[in-house]
Amino acid sequence: MRDLNVQDLENLEVGAGILGTGGGGDPYIGKLLAREQLLRGKKITLVDPKEVDSESEILPVAMMGAPVIMIEKVPGGKEVVKSLEYFEKNLKESIDFITPIEIGGVNSTVPLAVAGMTGKPVVDGDGEGRAFPELQMVTFHLGDIQASPVAMFDERGNNNIVMATDNVWAERIARSVTVRFGGSAYVALYHMKGIDYKKWAVLNTITKCIDIGDAIMDAKRSGRNVFDALLDETGGVMIFSGKIIEVKREVERGFARGSTVIEGSGEFRNKHMRIDFQNENLMASIDGEIITSVPDLITILDSETSVAITTEHLKYGFRVNVMVMKCDERWRTAKGLETVGPRYFGYDIEYRPMEELI
Amino acid sequence: MKVRIGIDVGSTNTDGVALDENNNVLTKEKFQTTEDISTGLFNTLRKVIQNLGNSKGYIGSVMIGTTHGLNAITSRVGLTEVLAIRIGLPAGEGIPPLSDWPEELKEAIGNHILMVRGGHEYTGEEIVKFDENGLRNYLANYRGKIKSVAITSIFSFVNPEHELKAESIVKEVLGEEVLVTLSNKISSLGLLERENSTILNASIRPLMMRIIVSIEEILKNLELGDVKLYFAQNDGTVASEDFVRKFPIFTVAGPISNSIRGAFVLTGIENAVVFDVGGATTNVGALTNGYPRESSNPVIIGGVRTNFRMPDILSIPLAGGTIVRDKIGPDTLGFRLTKEAISFGGDVLTATDIALNALKIDLPGAERSRVLKKFDNDFITSKYVTMRNMWENCLDKIKTKAGDVRLVTVGGGAFMIHSKLRGSSDVIRPESAQYANAIGAATALIGARIDRAYSYEAVKREKAIEESIEQAKSISVEAGAVPSTIEVKEVEEVSMPYLPGNSVKISVKVVGKMAQ
Amino acid sequence: MTWRLRHEDIDILTLGSSLLGSGGGGNPYIGGLLLKKSMEKLGIDGIEVIAPDSINDDATIIASAGMGxxxxxxxxxxxxxxxxxxLSRLEKDMEIEFEYVTPSEIGGANSVVPFIAALFRGLPVLDGDGEGRAFPELQMTTxxxxxxxxxxxxxxxxxxxxxxINSVDNLWAESIAxxxxxxxxxxxxxxNYPMSGKDYKKSAVKNSVSRARDLGxxxxxxxxxxxxxxxLTKEAGASELFDGKLTDLVRENNGGFSIGYAIFRSTEGEKTSRIRFQNEYLFFDEKIEGDMIEIVTTPEIICILDRETYMPITTDRLxxxxxxxxxxxxxxxKWNHPLADDLVGRRVFSVLKHFQ
Incomplete structure (x- = not known):
């Protein structure tokens, strides 16, 4: 158990961007919310899963919606606290810990802000080890943990409780409410016991994020190649380098879908990489040949600073590196691939682990 | 010269007429309907053709009208047991298939119900996943026991996928020879009515297939194998035999249309109520300006709600062959009337026996006094009063205005109503009343139906509908309709939100008189 | 006055509520059949209908309906x-027990739906509702x-x-739902509309279940x-608006509503009229010198009857x-209220935006 400081938040922001694989919203906004709590003298306590009792009550909290809308409609933060209060009222006992539902993007930092506001400690882990666009795309789902009840709040004071028959329906209902709320909502869901969390969560991912950020900062300070440091820290592989020459996007049913084309340079000269995304980067191909796909992590980084670029910020002319990282092993099981494999996103291809492809 | 032959296969008699292009009756014949149907039909057809003599070569088409399907449904006899499968759980559990059906009819088709998870939303996406394995497992219990299956899936007219899958599972488990009727081929919106019609279709398919096979055989034997064979449909138009094999439900009420139109051809009366008294049922319809009045409400067939377009008719199981016990009907002797009814030397008391004695009418071949040996006059009178009451109630229900209406009686049992009923100003029984159905069949309308998919983003709605109507009209003209008589009967739009570009299916139906 | 709705009364009730429903409130045949089947299934024939004035001020009441x-x-x-x-889920969430079920609207299936909820829960139904007719949206109630x-x-x-759903106002509840x-x-x-007996007596259209039965x-x-x-004209205060044939029908499922219009032409073809609907019939227009002129508008009730059988035709059966x-x-x-126009007046209906 330790209390996070402002530098941890800065590092976390960098790491969350990289694990966000282009989606999950800008972690910057969540960092500002969390930092504000620290500046007010509140504590944000991080707890190792080993220190969590099997019987303790754990509640993941998150923001839901299209990242494009989130960068405009900046969250207040109090709404998530209300959803936590709802659970406590209904359970008639208190929630012991909160935790991120996903480590990539804004949802890595939102629970930290809530921790600051409520004094509840945050368990070091999440339900994805990355970011994914839908509610059922979490390792908890693979462990048959129910998303429902899902408490949803908007900034106006509207709130809903979703009791769905399964996690896919929880996603569908919550999604249409989110659209109605104007594109973003604050949710608490997958309420569970410590024993389930320890079995199904991707553990220690907050620390992993902070470490990634730290490694990059360290490399910058010491003048090492930042990108190499990043690959060393994450075990990732560089798969492309070049200049963005095309970005296509559309907002479809509350998701940002699209693709980008990168013209290769250096060893990739005369080649083109295409990356398809739906909030997150889903699939990378070079000249029509598929290189890698979800659930492995595809991240586009600024070639100078190695800061991850989210899909909504992709622009013509950016010089970028593309890297791929290994996903959590559970995503490679049959149910894992059924939930987040390329077929789920509409690509009729077989998933192959990045280690085999590269 | 062009000659059309109209045949009405009633439950008691098989009537035939031949008409020239001006609807003049060239010849008319009747023979008893036989158990195998074909002998009676053969006799009638052969005689009609014989009478035509040298004109035989001018025969262009044979049009058949038969109430066999309807009779089977109303008297609950001759039906095939049906397995009614509904794909839609958890929706609709509160109102299972066959919910609002008469008990005897449910029993007659075996009361086999199967509900499984599945079905679609109006958007074409699944309500829940189709429970294929569940269906496969349930079906195993019916192996070897079921010959005809009706499959209805929620919103199948938008997305038929689950019905199609279910069909292949049914064939896989129950065998290729099993007859399958899919609801998306029968009608559109309104689950209960569509499902009912699908089940009824499945219950009469084997019966109607047998009839078609025997008719084709006869035409071949009479060297008329090349003549076009049509069946009269519920809406007054004709359909080809290959269509009727699959969808006999569209022809069950064909003769009713025929009899109403035939009554007009025979009497020239434009506005009246028409009673068609046959062997098994009395069918009551209305003539409005020379056409059968169409129903805009759900049509009830044998006590079951359907959603067909057909003449507004009431059908009661009271006619010549109706068996009289403590209660009257609903079962009938049918073609066995002239053997087994008491007046004809048998020992079953029928409505004909009652009417002959109550009205003191003598029919050739009948000896009504035989009835009096077993039943006294009071009994006969009281039964006839009950029968009249049933008809009068029927007349009252079909009327749309207070005041008396003219009544035209046709059909083989028309003699049973000899004086005006309460609510009628007079009763007209035209000469050849017996042949009204056959004449109606020979003067059936030509119809055409088209279904076309449009994207309203590409083509404007008005233009798309206009185009569809024009196309339907030209098809009907090609089929022999007189352009000036063509009427648009139905325009229906079904939106297909799962297809891109605001896609809509437009169904248009037109009908017109046959060219002379 | 308290009475019991029995199996044999259901058809009459749905018939009358098809008139009051202005063409909406759901398919009355299906609603009625479902109630009958449910009664048969549970072996219960008869549900108590309670006069609103006889209940306690602190009674707990819930409205029940189908939407869409x-x-x-x-x-x-x-x-x-x-x-x-x-209903039960709401009780659990609110931690109270409801004592009475009320229709939120009288129309088509929605006048019998509360009886189905009440039947399964063994509760009585109140003789009243929140509209005295049917309207397309949840907030359109008295x-x-x-x-x-x-x-x-x-x-x-x-x-x-x-x-x-907990919302900041009733319009938000409608919009989310x-x-x-x-x-x-x-x-x-x-x-929805969980409320006390006191509030019900103040806000409900009373005796509307009885009115539907009597009209039936x-x-x-x-x-x-x-x-x-x-x-209809002499005993129910109705006026005859039109007599003719439906010659065009535009109908689409739009945002959880069935919206569109129907065009009618008189038998001689001289007159043309139009009814615009959004689940319910809302506006009756007549073509006068080439222009569609609005003759009847909300909250007045519009009924379409089959001209031969006089069965009411609901919007789904057109x-x-x-x-x-x-x-x-x-x-x-009850709709004679200064705020009624803001709630159910002509400008609030989205069908008018689609079909001017």
């Missing part, structure tokens, strides 16, 4: 227990007019999904004696070629 497009309702049938499940909140409410589907209903596939099952009997008598026009008579019926005086 009636066109979809006639295809995707309920499984029967959704209404009661929605309950709302008199300041009652529609939330907490529960919205369920046939699969077993449930949604509890509507989009989820669309996601559910166009039909949802609602328990009246219409049925008219059918028997071929005097429907007479009984079909090309139908021959119809159109009538208007007066709505209850």
């Amino acid at each position: 497009s009636p066109t979809i309702g006639s295809e995707k049938l309920p499984n029967g227990e959704e209404y009661a499940r929605s 309950f709302n007019l008199y300041g009652i909140s529609s939330t907490p409410m529960c919205l369920a589907d046939e699969r077993g999904n449930e949604l509890i 509507r989009s989820v209903t669309a996601r559910f596939g166009g039909r949802g099952y609602v328990a 009997e009246l219409l049925s008598r008219g059918m028997r004696n071929n005097s429907v026009e007479d009984v 079909r090309y070629g139908q021959r119809c008579k159109v009538f208007s019926l007066p709505v209850g005086e």
